[in-house]
Amino acid sequence: MTVTTPGHAYLxxxxxxxxxxxxxxxxxxxxxCDVIIAPRSERADHSLALKAVQAHxxxxxxxxxxxxxxxEDESTRTFWTGIAGEMAGLCKQGKSVAQITIGDPMLYxxxxxxxxxxxxRMPLDSIHITPGISAFQAGAARLxxxxxxxxxxxxxxPATDLTAVERALDECETLVxxxxxxxxxxxxxxxxARGLLGNASVVLYAEQEGRESLIENWEEQTPPxxxxxxVIIRLGRKEWS
Amino acid sequence: MTVTTPGHAYLxxxxxxxxxxxxxxxxxxxxxCDVIIAPRSERADHSLALKAVQAHxxxxxxxxxxxxxxxEDESTRTFWTGIAGEMAGLCKQGKSVAQITIGDPMLYxxxxxxxxxxxxRMPLDSIHITPGISAFQAGAARLxxxxxxxxxxxxxxPATDLTAVERALDECETLVxxxxxxxxxxxxxxxxARGLLGNASVVLYAEQEGRESLIENWEEQTPPxxxxxxVIIRLGRKEWS
Numbered sequence: 001m002t003v004t005t006p007g008h009a010y011l012x013x014x015x016x017x018x019x020x021x022x023x024x025x026x027x028x029x030x031x032x033c034d035v036i037i038a039p040r041s042e043r044a045d046h047s048l049a050l051k052a053v054q055a056h057x058x059x060x061x062x063x064x065x066x067x068x069x070x071x072e073d074e075s076t077r078t079f080w081t082g083i084a085g086e087m088a089g090l091c092k093q094g095k096s097v098a099q100i101t102i103g104d105p106m107l108y109x110x111x112x113x114x115x116x117x118x119x120x121r122m123p124l125d126s127i128h129i130t131p132g133i134s135a136f137q138a139g140a141a142r143l144x145x146x147x148x149x150x151x152x153x154x155x156x157x158p159a160t161d162l163t164a165v166e167r168a169l170d171e172c173e174t175l176v177x178x179x180x181x182x183x184x185x186x187x188x189x190x191x192x193a194r195g196l197l198g199n200a201s202v203v204l205y206a207e208q209e210g211r212e213s214l215i216e217n218w219e220e221q222t223p224p225x226x227x228x229x230x231v232i233i234r235l236g237r238k239e240w241s
Numbered sequence: 242m243t244v245t246t247p248g249h250a251y252l253x254x255x256x257x258x259x260x261x262x263x264x265x266x267x268x269x270x271x272x273x274c275d276v277i278i279a280p281r282s283e284r285a286d287h288s289l290a291l292k293a294v295q296a297h298x299x300x301x302x303x304x305x306x307x308x309x310x311x312x313e314d315e316s317t318r319t320f321w322t323g324i325a326g327e328m329a330g331l332c333k334q335g336k337s338v339a340q341i342t343i344g345d346p347m348l349y350x351x352x353x354x355x356x357x358x359x360x361x362r363m364p365l366d367s368i369h370i371t372p373g374i375s376a377f378q379a380g381a382a383r384l385x386x387x388x389x390x391x392x393x394x395x396x397x398x399p400a401t402d403l404t405a406v407e408r409a410l411d412e413c414e415t416l417v418x419x420x421x422x423x424x425x426x427x428x429x430x431x432x433x434a435r436g437l438l439g440n441a442s443v444v445l446y447a448e449q450e451g452r453e454s455l456i457e458n459w460e461e462q463t464p465p466x467x468x469x470x471x472v473i474i475r476l477g478r479k480e481w482s
Contacts (some may be wrong), residue, residue, distance in 0.1 A: 155396050
């Protein structure tokens with residue numbers, strides 16, 4: 001089945017890592033496209049996204065791109081502008097090109113920069129985005145922790161600024177923190193001080209084979225260290241009024 | 242391939258409505274299970290979730306369940322407790338039973354009530370949850386609107402309490418409002434008063450064939466009316482500091 005168009009670009013979310021959490025749409029686009037661009041962080045020895053889609057690779061051209069792990073906006077943009085140029089060039093040759101990213105391209109993804117570069121180089125109608133399951137969804141499902149119901153508010157944010165995190169505790173029913181790996185100790189003490197540690201769960205590497213850790217109750221268990229940590233804090237329910 | 246276990250229950254998110262936004266996992270569980278429980282709102286003439294998975298139905302038993310559209314907690318719980326009893330009974334007979342729900346079971350889903358009923362009737366280890374693409378993800382991808390990057394905070398909430406919505410505008414970089422269909426006029430005036438109407442997009446029935454409406458810029462276009470409206474408001478970017 002032909003599902004891609006020559007000259008078009010596809011930004012695909014491939015989900016958290018488990019090969020079967022890919023959507024049927026992403027799988028079909030991957031199987032049908034000419035070129036797959038797979039990002040790999042300079043800290044990783046392989047592309048997590050590429051591993052997740054391995055079953056769908058036959059004779060497409062696969063380009064691994066090692067991107068810098070930096071919190072510096074300028075060099076990140078420069079790198080991804082280069083990839084956008086390469087991707088747009090392949091599209092101009094009539095190829096269909098898919099870029100794969102772990103999670104969802106719209107949530108904390110390097111696809112943000114790639115898309116900005118592509119839209120300066122290609123007609124908007126030839127750029128397609130496919131959503132993917134984000135780590136917080138995979139983690140909540142594995143923990144069997146319902147996130148929201150009725151009138152609940154859910155805040156999703158990185159755990160880097162713990163003052164902002166403390167403010168958010170008062171403004172939602174469910175708080176989901178990404179990138180919490182490096183602040184777990186400090187965060188635990190702040191939650192303990194507020195009596196909220198028993199309301200918090202921690203998931204590391206949700207749905208990544210052999211690496212996943214599930215801590216249902218942070219008061220009772222201590223998570224191992226790890227970069228890709230998601231913390232889910234249940235603050236209450238705002239029922240129908 | 243056998244992917245389900247006799248006597249186990251599966252709560253499956255099937256995504257926003259497009260049949261190809263199902264995950265491979267949900268598709269395989271559906272194809273393999275004995276019974277599929279499909280909820281249908283009393284307002285709808287068919288089950289959206291069942292329509293989304295039609296391609297995976299062969300000779301499984303399909304039970305449509307008409308649930309009440311009420312904002313009354315007690316009757317909602319009573320209804321879903323009944324379904325949980327039925328589902329647990331089928332599991333006790335050794336059947337594998339899947340319940341399908343539009344979107345993600347962890348986000349504003351009736352699966353919340355079903356899960357509460359099941360966990361009183363079955364071992365927790367025999368209840369499995371599969372995440373699904375939620376409408377805000379599908380809508381953002383169709384609009385090509387990036388939701389978060391770097392240090393951004395995203396708030397997801399229903400649009401029912403507009404005072405709470407106005408407060409949230411000051412506490413995040415991206416605000417996503419669900420169930421906005423009935424308050425679109427009031428919300429538009431409040432956003433206009435704050436000069437934010439041009440930062441807002443509206444998606445109705447994202448990825449539902451023949452019903453989808455995409456309003457990229459609410460200042461320039463007026464959305465049609467519809468119950469399943471999602472509003473995405475971009476309030477700024479909180480870049481790396």
